[in-house]
Amino acid sequence: MNFKNKTILITGGAQGIGFSLSKKFSTMGANVVIADKHKDTPNIAENFGGFGYVCDVTQEEELNSFITFAENKLGGVDCFISNAGTIFVDPDHVASASNKTWELSWNLHVMAHVYAARRLLPGMLDRKYGYLVNTASAAGLLYQIGDAPYSASKAAAISFSEGIAISHGDDGIRSSVICPQYVASNLLGFSDPSDAKTIEGLLSPKVVAEKVYEAMCREEFLILPHSKVRKYLTNKVSDYDRWIDGMRKLKKKSLAAVSYTHLRAHETRGNLVCRGGRGKK
Numbered sequence: 637m638n639f640k641n642k643t644i645l646i647t648g649g650a651q652g653i654g655f656s657l658s659k660k661f662s663t664m665g666a667n668v669v670i671a672d673k674h675k676d677t678p679n680i681a682e683n684f685g686g687f688g689y690v691c692d693v694t695q696e697e698e699l700n701s702f703i704t705f706a707e708n709k710l711g712g713v714d715c716f717i718s719n720a721g722t723i724f725v726d727p728d729h730v731a732s733a734s735n736k737t738w739e740l741s742w743n744l745h746v747m748a749h750v751y752a753a754r755r756l757l758p759g760m761l762d763r764k765y766g767y768l769v770n771t772a773s774a775a776g777l778l779y780q781i782g783d784a785p786y787s788a789s790k791a792a793a794i795s796f797s798e799g800i801a802i803s804h805g806d807d808g809i810r811s812s813v814i815c816p817q818y819v820a821s822n823l824l825g826f827s828d829p830s831d832a833k834t835i836e837g838l839l840s841p842k843v844v845a846e847k848v849y850e851a852m853c854r855e856e857f858l859i860l861p862h863s864k865v866r867k868y869l870t871n872k873v874s875d876y877d878r879w880i881d882g883m884r885k886l887k888k889k890s891l892a893a894v895s896y897t898h899l900r901a902h903e904t905r906g907n908l909v910c911r912g913g914r915g916k917k
Contacts, residue, residue, distance in 0.1 A: 637767065637810070637855055640665035643710045645703065647693050647748065648720030649681070650674040653771065653819060656845035657717060659684045664849070669706040671699075672720070693720045694743040696751045703755050715767040715852075716756055718749045719814075723786055730784045738785050745772070745789035749796055757804070764808035769852065770797045771814045774865045778872060781887050790815075801857055810855050817862040819844055837862065 644661050648654035649670025658681070662668045668686035670677060671693065681688030687709050691702040706713060721744060724737050749770045760766025775783070776790030797813035805811070818838045844861045851859040860866055872879040 637715075637853060639715070639853070641667065642714040643667045643669070643706065643712065644715040644717065645669050645671070645706050645713055646717045646719055647671045647691070647699075647702075647752075648771075650677045650688065653814075653816070653841045653844050653848075654717075654719045655680070656841040657719065657848060658686060660845045660849050662686055666715075667710050669702075669709065671702045693718070693748040693751070694740070696747075696754075699748065699751045700755050703752070712759065712763070713756055714765070715769065716752050717769040717771070718752050719771040720748060721745055721771060721773075724783050726782050726784055733785050741785035741789040742792075745786070746792045746796060749793055753796075753800060757809070760809055761804065761807055766808070767810040767812075767852075767855075768797075768800055769812045769814065770794075771816075772797070774815045774817045774860070774862065774868075777815055777865065777869050779883060781883065797857075812852060812855070812857055812859055814848055814859045814861070815865060816844055816860075817865060819861075837864075 639661055644666045646654050646658050646661075646668065647670070649658045649668075650672035651674065654670065654672070658668050658670050662684040668681070668684065669689065670681050670686060671689045671691035672680075673690065673692055674680065675690060677688035677690050679688070687706070689702045689705050691698045693699050693702075703713065703716075722740075724733060724741060726732055749768075753768055756766065756768065760768075770793050772793040773780070773786070773790040775787045776792075776794045780787045794813050794815070797811055800809065800811035816839070820838050820840050839861060847861040848859055
């Protein structure tokens with residue numbers, strides 16, 4: 637797909653991967669509109685010549701208003717990248733997170749994708765053209781130790797993306813799902829993306845955006861900015877019991893290296909990376 641002069645909407649576009657994607661697509665000639673809860677989103681969008689809208693994507697009415705705002709500015713939506721997300725930490729056992737946390741994770745990582753598709757698909761189907769992209773995570777393909785709500789909701793996001801591709805691929809609708817591992821963004825506590833140069837397995841948001849853009853130009857369904865994830869996934873499905881056993885050993889090894897207190901405060905820095913071909917966020 638050629639994105640020049642195409643209208644692209646990106647949620648979570650004021651920071652991290654979303655902001656880097658916004659700049660990349662704008663540089664390549666697309667008309668970009670971003671949504672974010674950040675109050676300075678309209679001003680941030682001016683950095684790349686786009687439009688910004690303050691929006692909570694877990695609220696269907698607000699997401700619909702964002703899309704209407706974009707349509708009023710630029711006309712029909714060609715591509716929607718549902719990218720907003722956050723992370724959590726299990727307080728104790730795998731089911732210990734509160735209902736509020738589980739509900740937020742589900743609404744942000746699954747229902748926000750559903751809301752966007754619900755609003756945009758009728759028009760795209762009439763035009764027989766459109767591209768819906770959902771940001772999930774390698775955690776949805778594999779698992780993030782210590783974050784059950786995140787892992788479960790990201791797995792659901794991948795399944796929903798598959799549903800778009802299967803149900804509407806013959807109708808002119810394209811679908812992709814982005815599944816990165818660790819990215820040096822403020823979501824993971826990195827204020828300086830250059831940290832990615834010194835930590836193995838960590839990519840900067842800019843590098844991720846470059847890889848995502850290239851894959852979207854090829855209209856790839858499964859977008860893996862970290863190439864090792866494909867091998868990890870292959871190892872997982874080829875011997876599921878071995879993979880589970882390996883993840884258990886990894887958990888024990890990780891917990892031996894850091895205390896629970898340190899884990900809860902800093903696991904997003906990559907203390908619980910899933911190596912050895914067995915998985916990683």
